[in-house]
Amino acid sequence: xxxxxxxxxxxxxxxxxxxxxxxxxxxxxxxxxxxxxxxxxxxxxxxxxxxxxxxxxxxxxxxxxxxxxxxxxxxxxxxxxxxxxxxxxxxxxxxxxxxxxxxxxxxxxxxxxxxxxxxxxxxxxxxxxxx
Amino acid sequence: xxxxxxxxxxxxxxxxxxxxxxxxxxxxxxxxxxxxxxxxxxxxxxxxxxxxxxxxxxxxxxxxxxxxxxxxxxxxxxxxxxxxxxxxxxxxxxxxxxxxxxxxxxxxxxxxxxxxxxxxxxxxxxxxxxxxxxxxxxxxxxxxxxxxxxxxxxxxxxxxxxxxxxxxxxxxxxxxxxxxxxxxxxxxxxxxxxxxxxxxxxxxxxxxxxxxxxxx
Numbered sequence: 010x011x012x013x014x015x016x017x018x019x020x021x022x023x024x025x026x027x028x029x030x031x032x033x034x035x036x037x038x039x040x041x042x043x044x045x046x047x048x049x050x051x052x053x054x055x056x057x058x059x060x061x062x063x064x065x066x067x068x069x070x071x072x073x074x075x076x077x078x079x080x081x082x083x084x085x086x087x088x089x090x091x092x093x094x095x096x097x098x099x100x101x102x103x104x105x106x107x108x109x110x111x112x113x114x115x116x117x118x119x120x121x122x123x124x125x126x127x128x129x130x131x132x133x134x135x136x137x138x139x140x
Numbered sequence: 141x142x143x144x145x146x147x148x149x150x151x152x153x154x155x156x157x158x159x160x161x162x163x164x165x166x167x168x169x170x171x172x173x174x175x176x177x178x179x180x181x182x183x184x185x186x187x188x189x190x191x192x193x194x195x196x197x198x199x200x201x202x203x204x205x206x207x208x209x210x211x212x213x214x215x216x217x218x219x220x221x222x223x224x225x226x227x228x229x230x231x232x233x234x235x236x237x238x239x240x241x242x243x244x245x246x247x248x249x250x251x252x253x254x255x256x257x258x259x260x261x262x263x264x265x266x267x268x269x270x271x272x273x274x275x276x277x278x279x280x281x282x283x284x285x286x287x288x289x290x291x292x293x294x295x296x297x298x299x300x301x302x303x304x305x306x307x308x309x310x311x312x313x314x315x316x317x318x319x320x321x322x323x324x325x326x327x328x329x330x331x332x333x334x335x336x337x338x339x340x341x342x343x344x345x346x347x348x349x350x351x352x353x354x355x356x
Contacts, residue, residue, distance in 0.1 A: 020257035023264045030299035103287040127220035
């Protein structure tokens, strides 16, 4: 097949992939008022009443300590696990216990880790999984 | 022998792309526009197509990506700047591979359908590829490490996010090829002063802008 024919066909295939992925993402988006943490549902206010507060950068980021939160929700031997934060858009990042010891969860349900790149800021968190 | 004109070409196109990412990209993010897709679909594809059709040499866009990504590291604002820098470098390499793979160096297609197709293919694959590379490399270089399942579950979102870049590419590549037909050239004696001057302006502007924001 010549290049002149191959280019439009490949372009159409890519547009189909992009469009169908967009429809899939739109259909599978989840919205919930609660967070599933270690298998149990909590509201953000419940989590804030459980764990001790933490702040960074002169109060630029205020929230609750993620390591303390894991202990309060009953995670045993926390250093033996990794922790996966999943947002409502499906974006997820997995971190270690060492990372959690510097991390916080904001009232807007966003994870903040000052020692990790901003790619680890998961927004609108719906699940914190303990692996 | 080192081709000075080629090296300076890499630096000026890379500087322009890096400048656009740092300054225009930040402005787009401030008004909540999809900066990543717009920057790739318009600026990255536009500048790389222009450089490829002007110089016609493989390897140039990889260099342009390295220069642009390097400049992005001097502007640590607006989202994950390490991710941006990695993505930009990967995008340059991917553009190079796509155009070399399709053997598009010697003859730029003259048919509008092919130009549009090329815009879609280049913009989409470059954007999605850059996105995937940064999702792998950013965690690898952090203390958290990379987990394949984090990437796999997010693949549909990455594939979907490339749609806007692809649609912008529809207009960008034909626009660059029309621009090329105007035969705008720089006189030989002005080539180095203009390209070095433009590159210096881009770097100084971005660095001063960074210092200014930090100082405020």
